[in-house]
Amino acid sequence: MPRRVPAVDRAFDILELFLRTPQPESLSVPEIARALELPRSTVHELVGTLVARRYLRALEDHPHRFALDVKVFELGNAYAATLDLAREGQEVARRIAAACDETVHIAVLDGTEVFYIAKVDSTNAVRLVSAIGRRLPAHCTAVGKMLLSGLPDAELAERYRGIDRLPALTANSITELDALRRELAAIRRRGVAYDNCESNADARCVAAPIHDHRGQLVAAMSISFPIVRDTPERFRELARLVRVGAGELSRRLGYRGTVVDPERVLEPPPWHRGDAAREGR
CATH class of the missing domain: 3.30.450.40 (GAF domain)
Known part of the structure; x- marks a missing residue:
């Protein structure tokens, strides 16, 4: 198998937290860090990258909580179309x-x-x-x-x-x-x-x-x-x-x-x- 890139794996782990039951509407960095057993500093960097790429967004009324953003929806629609x-x-x-x-x-x-x-x-x-x-x-x-x-x-x-x-x-x-x-x-x-x-x-x-x-x-x-x-x-x-x-x-x-x-x-x-x-x- 090709070598897996740990940072990419962790980024997808964060996104897949939103697939869990019960499904969270938003997550904070400490919640993500606890769920994935990762250092907060690492999660901060990953979340920042996902926000910059529009896979996550900070909530307007709670800027330290994050929800899925439009790119996830666009990818889902692209998959559904296939x-x-x-x-x-x-x-x-x-x-x-x-x-x-x-x-x-x-x-x-x-x-x-x-x-x-x-x-x-x-x-x-x-x-x-x-x-x-x-x-x-x-x-x-x-x-x-x-x-x-x-x-x-x-x-x-x-x-x-x-x-x-x-x-x-x-x-x-x-x-x-x-x-x-x-x-x-x-x-x-x-x-x-x-x-x-x-x-x-x-x-x-x-x-x-x-x-x-x-x-x-x-x-x-x-x-x-x-x-x-x-x-x-x-x-x-x-x-x-x-x-x-x-x-x-x-x-x-x-x-x-x-x-x-x-x-x-x-x-x-x-x-x-x-x-x-x-x-x-």
Whole structure:
């Protein structure tokens, strides 16, 4: 590895203090020195340089306290402009698909439909047939229901205004708006969405949310699998993996909020609750 320059390392250490939780709005030189275990004289020089380069600024009403300045914002915007959701998503989806050998999708919401922007296929002979660029009714898919769950009630009502009955793709599809609202409320509580043969009579899906650097729910990731490979144990593992993948992609997009915990044990989905009862869970 190339030699690291200690002064540069320390300057970045100072900037990264503002990424800590709880996030400080401002820091003084003594606070920085204590946090990084550096001499105050060294911190004074580093902070002075960062102020001169407009990465930090002194507060007008508290000139001995420092906050992030405009250059940090400009760098963040420059980085965000280089991000491509589809490209980043394809890379993360490839790793998740390799871990489970099932089909992984990433989709965004467009009106009342989902639009698939990334996909990695399973290598199994029995697999879901789909394509990037395909559109489906959002209420029939796990990714779509996850994305709809992020909408305010008023916006959800506006998107479905004038629709008395939702279109069905299978006998399991939700067709009543009240039923959809109940399902979206359940998704918000548990943090993942299910598709129980609602878009394909032979397949199920589990989906997790993807957030961007603004904290917005911008996409969802799902793992789709044929019902012939569905068991309670398999479902738990796929639910864990989709949360891992969605969390990784959210962090790549600059999200710094709380991602859905991949290790949190979910209650069994409706179609496995009889199995769970028999196993004593």
